[in-house]
Amino acid sequence: MDKEIKKKITSNWFRLLQNTICNDIEKLESNKLKFKSKTWKRNGTKDEGGGEFRILKYGKVFEKVGVNFSEVYGKFSKVMSKKIPGAAKDPRFWASGISVVMHMNSPHVPAIHFNIRFIYTTHGWFGGGMDVTPCINDTKEKKFLHYELKKMCNRHDKKFYKKYKKWCDEYFYLPHRKETRGIGGIFFDYKKNNWEKDFKFVADLGVTFQMLFNSIINSKYKKKWTAKEKEIQYIKRGRYAEFNLLYDRGTKFGLQTGGNVEGILMSLPPIAKWN
Numbered sequence: 001m002d003k004e005i006k007k008k009i010t011s012n013w014f015r016l017l018q019n020t021i022c023n024d025i026e027k028l029e030s031n032k033l034k035f036k037s038k039t040w041k042r043n044g045t046k047d048e049g050g051g052e053f054r055i056l057k058y059g060k061v062f063e064k065v066g067v068n069f070s071e072v073y074g075k076f077s078k079v080m081s082k083k084i085p086g087a088a089k090d091p092r093f094w095a096s097g098i099s100v101v102m103h104m105n106s107p108h109v110p111a112i113h114f115n116i117r118f119i120y121t122t123h124g125w126f127g128g129g130m131d132v133t134p135c136i137n138d139t140k141e142k143k144f145l146h147y148e149l150k151k152m153c154n155r156h157d158k159k160f161y162k163k164y165k166k167w168c169d170e171y172f173y174l175p176h177r178k179e180t181r182g183i184g185g186i187f188f189d190y191k192k193n194n195w196e197k198d199f200k201f202v203a204d205l206g207v208t209f210q211m212l213f214n215s216i217i218n219s220k221y222k223k224k225w226t227a228k229e230k231e232i233q234y235i236k237r238g239r240y241a242e243f244n245l246l247y248d249r250g251t252k253f254g255l256q257t258g259g260n261v262e263g264i265l266m267s268l269p270p271i272a273k274w275n
Contacts, residue, residue: 066266086121110134133182
């Protein structure tokens with residue numbers, strides 16, 4: 001398949017996924033709140049693509065949720081070209097992706113993160129995943145999450161879940177705290193074995209993510225919480241912010257390639273605390 005067709009199919013899927021995820025979120029808010037949307041262009045007025053990020057704040061369910069789509073292209077700097085596979089030969093690149101970060105009102109409902117990207121230099125690959133960060137432990141929720149992710153992975157390759165779960169546990173880790181960010185999920189990068197099979201996998205992950213966040217939120221968002229539990233949530237959010245600012249590769253990639261700062265930093269919670 002021609003690489004331009006691959007790019008078009010992938011970016012169109014990401015746009016569709018952005019719309020369906022936002023529709024689900026607005027339904028969870030009983031359609032009483034709508035996303036605020038902002039489009040942006042890479043490097044100002046140059047024809048190097050851009051994207052759209054959507055933010056919804058201060059609802060009954062979501063304290064803040066961002067759903068970001070991007071499609072950008074151009075040339076990597078000399079420093080970036082050395083770090084990105086395939087860019088040393090030719091600095092030109094194309095990248096498209098969707099990222100979602102959910103920070104909830106209820107401390108009983110975990111923060112949920114999801115992103116998928118397709119990057120093309122002299123060759124193309126997929127990366128991304130999803131993970132869940134509770135502030136109150138729930139063994140049943142953890143088992144449900146991993147059972148569904150394993151089931152999804154097994155539809156494509158029975159080796160995927162173990163590999164991508166381990167990758168997630170190692171990636172979403174705060175070395176200065178000596179602790180994981182949450183209860184894990186799956187994470188993968190440089191996925192370029194077979195485009196058709198890889199695309200089917202990431203598309204399935206997108207659908208599974210929608211099922212998971214709807215199920216997790218609906219089961220807990222009406223549960224009452226205490227002021228003490230809310231304080232615990234704020235502290236956990238501080239850890240979340242630390243990871244995204246210090247270690248997250250997506251944050252670094254976006255900032256180093258002229259992405260929209262507001263869209264990139266939408267992952268940060270509206271209120272966080274440190275003790």
